[in-house]
Amino acid sequence: MSNTSIDASRLLGRLAELGAIGCDADGRLVRLAASDADKLGRDRLVAWIEAAGLELAIDRIGNIFGIWAPDSTQDRAPLLLGSHIDTVIDAGIYDGCYGVLSALEVIETLKASGFAPSRPIAVAAFTNEEGVRYAPDMMGSLVYAGGLDVETALATRGTDGSLLGDELKRIGYAGEKEPGFLKPHAYIELHIEQGPVLEREGLSLGAVENLQGISWQRVTIEGDANHAGTTPMTMRRDAGHASARVITFLRERAMASNTQTVATVGCLEFQPNAINVIPSKAIFTVDLRDPDEDRLKEEEAALARFLESLSAEEQVTISVERLARFEPVKFDEGIVATIEAAARARALPCRRMTSGAGRDAQMIARIAPSAMIFVPSKGGISHNPREFTSHDDLVAGADVLLDVVSTLTQEE
Amino acid sequence: MSNTSIDASRLLGRLAELGAIGCDADGRLVRLAASDADKLGRDRLVAWIEAAGLELAIDRIGNIFGIWAPDSTQDRAPLLLGSHIDTVIDAGIYDGCYGVLSALEVIETLKASGFAPSRPIAVAAFTNEEGVRYAPDMMGSLVYAGGLDVETALATRGTDGSLLGDELKRIGYAGEKEPGFLKPHAYIELHIEQGPVLEREGLSLGAVENLQGISWQRVTIEGDANHAGTTPMTMRRDAGHASARVITFLRERAMASNTQTVATVGCLEFQPNAINVIPSKAIFTVDLRDPDEDRLKEEEAALARFLESLSAEEQVTISVERLARFEPVKFDEGIVATIEAAARARALPCRRMTSGAGRDAQMIARIAPSAMIFVPSKGGISHNPREFTSHDDLVAGADVLLDVVSTLTQEE
Structure with missing residues (x-):
């Protein structure tokens, strides 16, 4: 697949567009989970999912899914890709959003190319990864993986006194699906490193083999x-x-x-x-x-x-x-090796590495073989408007995700 | 003089009485400089000075003096004793007050005993030693020693927005005398140690030879x-x-x-x-x-x-x-040796030591030979209601001051 590429301008345009949604009166990007600003971001994502012709599904904890399930694949477990689109206060535009929009981009690219996957491919945007308004963080993926009861999660009281369940209803994202309804065959999350290692070592990609x-x-x-x-x-x-x-x-x-x-x-x-x-x-x-x-x-x-x-x-x-x-999480060796091979095929310098921060992938790893792909973060900075990854690195990461996904869905 | 002693019950009674003046609504002792509570404390001190038949004098920065100047001594510089009676917030009853009331006690004892001093003996209570309401601390003695212009000091704005000069007028303690009007022959300050050394070493007295x-x-x-x-x-x-x-x-x-x-x-x-x-x-x-x-x-x-x-x-x-x-202050070797000799004569274990905190004595040392006497502080605690010195130690310190004063005023 190394001769197919994602649509760079579409991906970068969407990143910028989503990053402009939810600025507060001081010009800070703030899309706290289940807030009005989060609703605006979710609405935009849902519109893109629907425009791409994917099946939309929302579960009870508000996780959003866009599923591409060609007829021949309906009885098989999907390959799940994703991350989150909620943000911290005064956030950058890449953390989480890059993983969700790249997943959507990869699916659209494969769909448009006439690729016939051996199993469904889906993008997920998990609720409340940041945990700023409601604790704990990574809540949507934790509930999805069965690590936290959905009723308990919905009854979580926020820093502003609100109940998560009420807020999800209010913004129209209290879905019908039971969390876990889509049992993934495997899960891959593309994310900015949020650390300095790749930049300092002059590398384009990290094949994330474990999580601290x-x-x-x-x-x-x-x-x-x-x-x-x-x-x-x-x-x-x-x-x-x-x-x-x-x-x-x-x-x-x-x-x-x-x-x-x-x-x-x-x-x-x-x-x-x-x-x-x-x-x-x-x-x-x-x-x-x-x-x-x-x-x-x-x-x-x-x-x-x-x-x-x-x-x-x-x-x-x-x-x-x-x-x-x-506890630490060990990612799936097979997927990590596939990521390394994809990087090699595109002549992108890559290293195995450890995720130092918590991610949705650590929760989904409880129910499916999982791994992550990192791209460099300038100065290691994140959770800050100065968060930055170059366009080349963003596109390279999405292209590698594209290759890994196509490899994993044509195997069998 | 080792067979004369101060009136222990009068001294301890006055310490307790002054310590009960200026409790706030929460029961904390708070006599911040030039406050209503400070006025009540000052009024009590002035009444005692007048009852003792001493000449009362108040200078422009509000320092209070009680002067015993028998006719034959009028042309000579006085031996000055003193400290301060303002307090921190939630203070103990000994810091400062012990030095002022012991000085008064020593003068009254000598006067009643028929002692004829070679020079006047005076007690001073310096304004705003603590510096809680108005900065800097040790202000009254600093002004008195010429280290700060009186007009500048009176124009000091307090933490509550008040002007020190206005507040001194309001409470009736903006005196007429120019600071420095009484040029001391020497100055001695008796004080609680406010540190743990004497108690830990089982000593009754410190002959303070310098100040950090x-x-x-x-x-x-x-x-x-x-x-x-x-x-x-x-x-x-x-x-x-x-x-x-x-x-x-x-x-x-x-x-x-x-x-x-x-x-x-x-x-x-x-x-x-x-x-x-x-x-x-x-x-x-x-x-x-x-x-x-x-x-x-x-x-x-x-x-x-x-x-x-x-x-x-x-x-x-x-x-x-x-x-x-x-800068550090070196106290007068002659007075320090006199303190040591007085302690020895009363068989009170004593050591030379350094004052770790700032004191009025460090200011008066600029204009006269000075020294300090320390008594133990239980647990080294001060600026706290748990501040405590035993009655025996308080009386011993005042007796040594008595002996030192009589020695220094019968020398010539």
């Missing part, structure tokens, strides 16, 4: 709030200094490990937070990620051991609260 | 706000981690120095402060103190050198803003 497990913890260290001038160094129980030791420990350990482990302290608060008072309390978050579950467990254990010795050394009290925990 | 220089800086570190999951450790510019390195550097250097240097990071803020985002910015304060000016300068220089190398190593941008800087 995530461990989120909140650590609270308590010492004594004494006077910064009158308390000798040896008589201090400085919660702030103890928190700094945790940060440098995590960093040095991750740097020395020669693995894919990443460790981040993103939130930190001192109390009483006064210039001349030794901090009595430091509260901070620890984000640990690793694609290997055993190693992730070992990182958690190493932190626990360090906190125990720190508590004794610095005479501080330490408590830890678990905020979130996801 | 103070250097306050605000450091801002800027890196890149990248995704905690998708950004490999080696590709990070983590402002949060860089700030943690500064905190551990300062701590380790101060611990290793074997000097009186103290270093504290009391305030710290991360931006964007999100669990899954590498901090792009860390803003924190550095409080450095040392009784030796050369060493304090060297500590500042060492920090500057560290920040420079850190900036290069971590690829972060660092800027530093100076917030405050006071």
